[in-house]
Amino acid sequence: MGVDQPRIQAAVAEILAAIGEDPGRPGLETTPERVASAYAEFFSGLGTDPLEHLRDSVPxxxxxxxxxxxxxxxxxxxxxxxxxxxxxxxxxxxxxxxxxxxxxxxxxxxxxxxxxxxxxxxxxxxxxxxxxxxxxxxxxxxxxxxxxxxxxxxxxxxxxxxxxxxxxxxxxxxxxxxxxxxxxxxxxx
Ligand SMILES: [Zn+2]
CATH class of the missing domain: 3.30.1130.10 (GTP cyclohydrolase I, C-terminal domain/NADPH-dependent 7-cyano-7-deazaguanine reductase, N-terminal domain)
Incomplete structure (x- = not known):
């Protein structure tokens, strides 16, 4: 499944605006995208069963x-x-x-x-x-x-x-x- 990156991007642009920044200024233009990809990494364990890693246990x-x-x-x-x-x-x-x-x-x-x-x-x-x-x-x-x-x-x-x-x-x-x-x-x- 994975996280909804476009949705995170929109939310991050909104946060930037809310702190009084201009999300469109050079330097911040690609920030929402970068944050979304970092979040995808941070939360990649959602929807994964950790027990799967122990399936191949041996006697x-x-x-x-x-x-x-x-x-x-x-x-x-x-x-x-x-x-x-x-x-x-x-x-x-x-x-x-x-x-x-x-x-x-x-x-x-x-x-x-x-x-x-x-x-x-x-x-x-x-x-x-x-x-x-x-x-x-x-x-x-x-x-x-x-x-x-x-x-x-x-x-x-x-x-x-x-x-x-x-x-x-x-x-x-x-x-x-x-x-x-x-x-x-x-x-x-
Ligand atoms: Zn805390």
């Missing part, structure tokens, strides 16, 4: 992995309160049940769910829910650390602040198991 067989942790997945989303970007890193850990999936697919899950108007809190939970539904692992821990445009550039203007959110399921909801993984994630967490 682990004899060699059951104790833990899978994919650290430092860069992501970009847009906050649904201000339509300003928030950027950060996601760390995904799971204790495999019967199935594992290619590591790139984990990053794809994050990317699809992030490409919608979002709240970091909900994004974190939706990633955990998708892993649960797609892989039925014994445990899940999702940690997101992001910097929000609406906090860094407006209002509180806390340019160095970041927000950490966490969602856990099953065996990784236990505090001891959780702190072991947080230690492995390392960095500033």
């Amino acid at each position: 682990v067989g004899e060699r059951t992995g104790e833990l899978v942790l994919l650290r430092d997945i860069e992501f970009r989303s847009v906050c649904e309160h201000h339509l300003l970007p928030f950027l950060g890193t996601a760390h995904l850990a799971y204790l495999p049940g019967d199935h594992i999936v290619g590591l790139g697919k984990l990053a794809a899950v994050v990317e699809t769910i992030a490409a919608r108007p979002q709240l970091q809190e909900r994004l974190t939970e939706e990633i955990a829910d998708t892993l649960e539904a797609g892989l039925a692992p014994r445990g899940i821990l999702v940690v997101l650390d992001a910097s929000h445009g609406c906090v860094t550039t407006r209002g509180p203007r806390q340019s160095r602040s970041s927000t950490v959110t966490m969602a856990s399921r099953g065996e990784l909801a236990q505090p001891v198991a959780r702190s072991e993984i947080i230690a492995l994630i390392g960095g500033s967490l």
